[in-house]
Amino acid sequence: xxxxxxxxxxxxxxxxxxxxxxxxxxxxxxxxxxxxxxxxxxxxxxxxxxxxxxxxxxxxxxxxxxxxxxxxxxxxxxxxxxxxxxxxxxxxxxxxxxxxxxxxxxxxxxxxxxxxxxxxxxxxxxxxxxxxxxxxxxxxxxxxxxxxxxxxxxxxxxxxxxxxxxxxxxxxxxxxxxxxxxxxxxxxxxxxxxxxxxxxxxxxxxxxxxxxxxxxxxxxxxxxxxxxxxxxxxxxxxxxxxxxxxxxxxxxxxxxxxxxxxxxxxxxxxxxxxxxxxxxxxxxxxxxxxxxxxxxxxxxxxxxxxxxxxxxxxxxxxxxxxxxxxxxxxxxxxxxxxxxxxxxxxxxx
Amino acid sequence: xxxxxxxxxxxxxxxxxxxxxxxxxxxxxxxxxxxxxxxxxxxxxxxxxxxxxxxxxxxxxxxxxxxxxxxxxxxxxxxxxxxxxxxxxxxxxxxxxxxxxxxxxxxxxxxxxxxxxxxxxxxxxxxxxxxxxxxxxxxxxxxxxxxxxxxxxxxxxxxxxxxxxxxxxxxxxxxxxxxxxxxxxxxxxxxxxxxxxxxxxxxxxxxxxxxxxxxxxxxxxxxxxxxxxxxxxxxxxxxxxxxxxxxxxxxxxxxxxxxxxxxxxxxxxxxxxxxxxxxxxxxxxxxxxxxxxxxxxxxxxxxxxxxxxxxxxxxxxxxxxxxxxxxxxxxxxxxxxxxxxxxxxxxxx
Numbered sequence: 001x002x003x004x005x006x007x008x009x010x011x012x013x014x015x016x017x018x019x020x021x022x023x024x025x026x027x028x029x030x031x032x033x034x035x036x037x038x039x040x041x042x043x044x045x046x047x048x049x050x051x052x053x054x055x056x057x058x059x060x061x062x063x064x065x066x067x068x069x070x071x072x073x074x075x076x077x078x079x080x081x082x083x084x085x086x087x088x089x090x091x092x093x094x095x096x097x098x099x100x101x102x103x104x105x106x107x108x109x110x111x112x113x114x115x116x117x118x119x120x121x122x123x124x125x126x127x128x129x130x131x132x133x134x135x136x137x138x139x140x141x142x143x144x145x146x147x148x149x150x151x152x153x154x155x156x157x158x159x160x161x162x163x164x165x166x167x168x169x170x171x172x173x174x175x176x177x178x179x180x181x182x183x184x185x186x187x188x189x190x191x192x193x194x195x196x197x198x199x200x201x202x203x204x205x206x207x208x209x210x211x212x213x214x215x216x217x218x219x220x221x222x223x224x225x226x227x228x229x230x231x232x233x234x235x236x237x238x239x240x241x242x243x244x245x246x247x248x249x250x251x252x253x254x255x256x257x258x259x260x261x262x263x264x265x266x267x268x269x270x271x272x273x274x275x276x277x278x279x280x281x282x283x284x285x286x287x288x289x290x291x292x293x294x295x296x297x298x299x300x301x302x303x304x305x306x307x308x309x310x311x312x313x314x315x316x317x318x319x320x321x322x323x324x325x326x327x328x329x330x331x332x333x334x335x336x337x338x339x340x341x342x343x344x345x346x347x348x349x
Numbered sequence: 350x351x352x353x354x355x356x357x358x359x360x361x362x363x364x365x366x367x368x369x370x371x372x373x374x375x376x377x378x379x380x381x382x383x384x385x386x387x388x389x390x391x392x393x394x395x396x397x398x399x400x401x402x403x404x405x406x407x408x409x410x411x412x413x414x415x416x417x418x419x420x421x422x423x424x425x426x427x428x429x430x431x432x433x434x435x436x437x438x439x440x441x442x443x444x445x446x447x448x449x450x451x452x453x454x455x456x457x458x459x460x461x462x463x464x465x466x467x468x469x470x471x472x473x474x475x476x477x478x479x480x481x482x483x484x485x486x487x488x489x490x491x492x493x494x495x496x497x498x499x500x501x502x503x504x505x506x507x508x509x510x511x512x513x514x515x516x517x518x519x520x521x522x523x524x525x526x527x528x529x530x531x532x533x534x535x536x537x538x539x540x541x542x543x544x545x546x547x548x549x550x551x552x553x554x555x556x557x558x559x560x561x562x563x564x565x566x567x568x569x570x571x572x573x574x575x576x577x578x579x580x581x582x583x584x585x586x587x588x589x590x591x592x593x594x595x596x597x598x599x600x601x602x603x604x605x606x607x608x609x610x611x612x613x614x615x616x617x618x619x620x621x622x623x624x625x626x627x628x629x630x631x632x633x634x635x636x637x638x639x640x641x642x643x644x645x646x647x648x649x650x651x652x653x654x655x656x657x658x659x660x661x662x663x664x665x666x667x668x669x670x671x672x673x674x675x676x677x678x679x680x681x682x683x684x685x686x687x688x689x690x691x692x693x694x695x696x697x698x
Contacts, residue, residue, distance in 0.1 A: 035660025093687025202379040311384025338442025
C-alpha cells in the first residue's frame with residue numbers, strides 16, 4: 001500500500017507553476033511583494049491543478065502512540081498522560097481542538113499504538129498496530145512489518161479523507177516521550193550528530209537533555225546495522241505515530257492533497273517519507289519551526305524555510321492548524337485580487 | 350487631542366498580566382509550549398482587562414498620502430498609482446481587501462494627504478490635511494501644525510472605531526514613495542545611519558537604492574536642526590499617512606484597543622508614537638518583519654520580536670490583517686482550552 005502511494009506521487013507540473021506565477025505577477029501589487037504567501041499560492045495551484053483552487057474540507061489527524069523508551073526517564077511527563085490527553089482531545093478541550101475550530105477543520109484522533117485501549121472512549125479511531133514501541137535503547141521500536149502496517153494506516157487515513165472530499169490535511173501527534181525517537185530519526189536520516197537534534201521536549205532541564213542524548217546514542221549504536229535505509233531506521237528507532245504520519249504524507253501527496261506538517265515529531269515522519277521518495281516534499285507545507293532545538297537543524301540541513309516561527313513546542317498538529325489559515329489566505333489572494341488590467345493600472349516594477 | 354491621548358495611555362496592569370499567566374499555565378499543555386501565542390493572549394487579557402476577552406469588531410485603516418520627494422526619482426512607480434490603488438481599495442480588489450475579508454475585518458480608506466481628490470470615489474473617508482507633502486530633500490514635509498492635524502485624524506479615527514464597538518484595529522498605508530520618509534524617520538529616531546534603513550521599496554535596483562540613500566541624507570542634513578524631537582522630525586521628514594498611523598496607535602492605546610501594526614511604513618508611524626510615549630508599545634502588536642531591509646534594523650535596535658516573517662513588502666495593512674487571525678486564535682486558546690483540573694491530568698512540567 002505505501003509502495004503504491006510512493007509510485008503515485010507526481011512532481012508538480014512546471015506549466016502549472018508557471019501559470020500560477022503569471023497570474024500572481026498580474027495582480028495589483030509589486031511582483032513578489034506578498035512573499036511567502038505567493039509561494040504558497042503557486043504551489044497550491046500546481047498541486048490542485050486548478051485555475052481557481054477551491055479549498056474544501058480540512059482535517060487534522062492526530063496519531064497517538066506510546067514509547068517504551070519512556071522507561072529510560074527521557075520525558076518530563078509520565079506515560080499515562082498520553083491516554084489522558086486523548087480523552088482531552090475527544091472532549092474538545094485540547095489546544096488542537098481549539099485551533100482546528102478556529103480554522104473550521106475536523107480533528108480525527110487515531111490510536112495507532114497506545115498502551116491503553118480506552119474502550120469507553122467515544123470517537124477514537126482504533127487502528128492500533130501494537131501497544132507502544134519497544135525501548136529503543138535495548139530493542140527495536142517495532143518490526144519492519146509493524147512499521148509498514150503503521151505507515152499503511154497513515155496512507156489509508158489519507159485515502160479515506162480524500163474519499164470524504166478533504167483537500168487539505170494536517171499532521172498531528174501525541175505520545176509521551178516521542179521527541180526521543182524523533183531525535184533518533186533525525187540523527188540517523190539527516191544524518192547529523194545526536195546533540196544537534198536533541199532538545200528539552202516537554203520540559204527537561206540540562207541534565208535531562210544530557211541523559212536523553214546518551215539514551216539516543218545508545219539506541220543508535222544498538223541498531224547501527226539497520227540505520228540508513230529509511231524503513232529499517234523507522235522500525236528500529238522510530239514510533240508508531242511517526243510511521244502513521246509518514247504514511248499520511250505519502251498518501252496525501254499521492255492524492256494531490258495539501259499536506260500541512262506540524263512540528264518536530266511530524267517533521268520526523270515527513271523526513272522518513274522524503275527519504276523514501278523526495279518528490280513528496282512538493283506537497284508538504286512545513287508549518288513552523290518549533291523551539292525544539294533539532295527542528296532548526298532539520299530546516300538548515302534540508303534547505304527548507306518553515307512558514308511560522310512562534311516558539312511552539314506542543315505538537316498535536318497545533319502549528320499546522322494555525323498555518324491552514326495562512327494557506328487559505330494565500331489562495332484567496334490568488335483567486336480574488338484584481339489584476340492590473342482590471343484595475344486600469346500600469347504594472348510598473 | 351493627541352496630547353490627551355498620550356496622557357490617557359496606561360501601562361498594562363501587572364495583576365492582569367499575572368492573572369493571565371496563571372490561567373495559561375493551568376491549561377492542558379506544557380508551560381509556555383504555545384510560545385508567542387501565549388504572549389499574545391497574556392497581553393490581550395491585560396489590555397482588555399477581561400477574564401474571557403471577547404474580540405468584537407475588527408477594522409483596518411488605510412491612510413493615504415502622497416510624497417513630494419517622489420520628484421527626486423525614489424520610487425519604482427509613478428505618483429498616479431496612489432490614486433489608482435485607492436480606487437482599487439474602494440472596489441475591493443486589492444490585497445488588503447481580500448485579507449481583511451478572510452478575517453472578517455472592515456477596511457476603511459482615509460485620504461489624509463493625497464494629491465488628487467477622487468471626487469466621485471464612493472466610500473473614501475475625506476480627511477485631507479494637505480495635498481501631498483513637500484519634497485523633503487528641499488523643504489519640510491509639512492508644518493508642525495499640519496503634522497499635529499494629521500495625528501489628530503488618526504486619534505479621531507481610533508475614537509470613532511471605539512464608539513462603533515471595534516476592539517482590534519490594524520494600521521495600513523498607501524502612498525507612492527513612502528518608504529523614503531519612513532527610512533528618514535527610522536534614521537533620525539532610532540537613531541541609525543541611513544544605509545541601514547533603506548531598501549528597495551516597491552522595486553528599486555542597487556543604483557536606485559544608492560540614490561535613495563543620498564536623497565535621504567540630503568533631507569536629514571537640510572532639516573538637521575529639527576531632528577531629535579519626535580513631532581518636529583515627523584513634520585520635517587515624515588508623511589501625512591505616517592502621522593495618521595502615529596495618531597491611530599496613540600488613540601487606539603488610549604482606548605485600550607489591540608493595535609496591530611503592519612510593515613515598514615506603519616512601523617515608522619508607530620516609532621514616532623513610541624518616542625512620544627513609550628508606554629504605547631504595550632498595546633502594539635508588530636505583525637511582521639518586512640523584507641524591506643530597514644525593518645529588521647528597527648526590530649533589532651528596539652529589541653522587539655515581530656510575529657511573522659514572510660518576506661512581505663506590500664503595506665496596505667496586509668501583514669496586520671494576517672496577524673488578526675493569530676490574535677483571535679490566541680484568545681480562543683485562552684478562553685476555550687481545558688485546564689489540567691478539568692481534564693483530570695496532573696500538571697507535570
